Every structure is written in C-alpha cells, then in structure tokens.
Amino acid sequence: MSIRKAIPGLVLSSSEVAALVADRVRPQRLAEDDVFPAITYRLIINQHEHSIDRSSGIGEATLRLTAWSDRFEQADQLADLLRDAFDDWDDGYAGPDNDFIECLTLTSDFDEVVAPNADGSDESAYAISSDFEMRYQERHPAGL
Numbered sequence: 001m002s003i004r005k006a007i008p009g010l011v012l013s014s015s016e017v018a019a020l021v022a023d024r025v026r027p028q029r030l031a032e033d034d035v036f037p038a039i040t041y042r043l044i045i046n047q048h049e050h051s052i053d054r055s056s057g058i059g060e061a062t063l064r065l066t067a068w069s070d071r072f073e074q075a076d077q078l079a080d081l082l083r084d085a086f087d088d089w090d091d092g093y094a095g096p097d098n099d100f101i102e103c104l105t106l107t108s109d110f111d112e113v114v115a116p117n118a119d120g121s122d123e124s125a126y127a128i129s130s131d132f133e134m135r136y137q138e139r140h141p142a143g144l
Contacts (some may be wrong), residue, residue, distance in 0.1 A: 003059060003136050006095020007041045011065065013093060014085035020078055030068060036125070037069040037078050044131065048138070059136050063104070066112060066129040079128035083109065086132055098139040104132040 008025040012018045017039070024030075024038035044062040065086075067078035087106035094100050112127035 002097065003046070003061065003095065003099045003101070003134075003138065004041075004043065005097055006093060006099050006101055006136075007063065009095060010093045010101055011039055011041065011082075014081065016081050017078070017085060020074075020081065036071075037067065037074050039078070039082070040066045040068065057138050059138050061134045061136070062107070063132045063134045064129050065132065066127050068125055068127050070125060072126045075126040075128050079109065079130060082130055100137040102135045102137065104134050107131045107133055 004027060007027075008023075011025045012021075012023070020037050021039055024034050026034070026038065026040050028042045029040055030038055042064050044064050046059060046061040048059050065082050067075050067082060069075035069078065083106055086104045089105075090103040092100060092102060109128065109130040112129055114125050114127050
C-alpha cells in the first residue's frame, strides 16, 4: 500500500510524455543502463490525515518529477510536457493498489545542478525538476 506505486502509471498516462520516455520513469534515481530522456520521481513530504482513532485515508504529498536528458533542450521540452500535463490536473488516477490520486498542482520548478562525471568523460546530463502538491486517497488494509 504505497502511493509511490501509482506514480509511474500516472506520469505515463500523458501520451506526450510516454512518447518521449517510453517506460523510463524511476524512483529517486536513474537506472545505470537508462538512456535519455527519462524521468525520476520522489516524495519530498508525505503527510497522512488522521481522525482521533484512525487514518482518514487522505494523503497530501509534495511530488518531485525530474526530467533528464543529455541535451538541455530536450530536458526543457520534457519538463514543459510534465508541467502542461499535470499543473492543475484533477482527472483522477487509480494506482495498482487502488490508491487514488485526486489532483496535482504545480508549486515550483528549477534546474538541478548535476555534478560532472567522476570518470572525466564528456558525457553530461541535464535535469529540470518540478514540484507538485498531490492529494490522494489511500487504500486501507482489510480489517482496519
């Protein structure tokens, strides 16, 4: 039961984004063999609402989506597609564990600083991050 499982499907629900990244949507960091462009995601803050005796089943999180490419222009294009697809988004998305993402709102975006390669190669990466406030409903395990 983790809202994190729903995020790749949500991101790939945008056909424009999916056309650029295929299935390269990863938690926190890229896989070693990933090619560009690609997207990473992470929850910066994840808060859970509670009543006096139990969870309300409502969560609010700051979701960071980072667009990666070996060319700045492509990273910028992908970041624009993410912002266009998910700023003020309220279409709803049901994840694989029946967690339900209700809405997203863009709060900030910024260029990431990517350190040079340790091996001294000329390969470089460009990263542009966008933070979204996300509201979702959590599925409760049976019996709770």
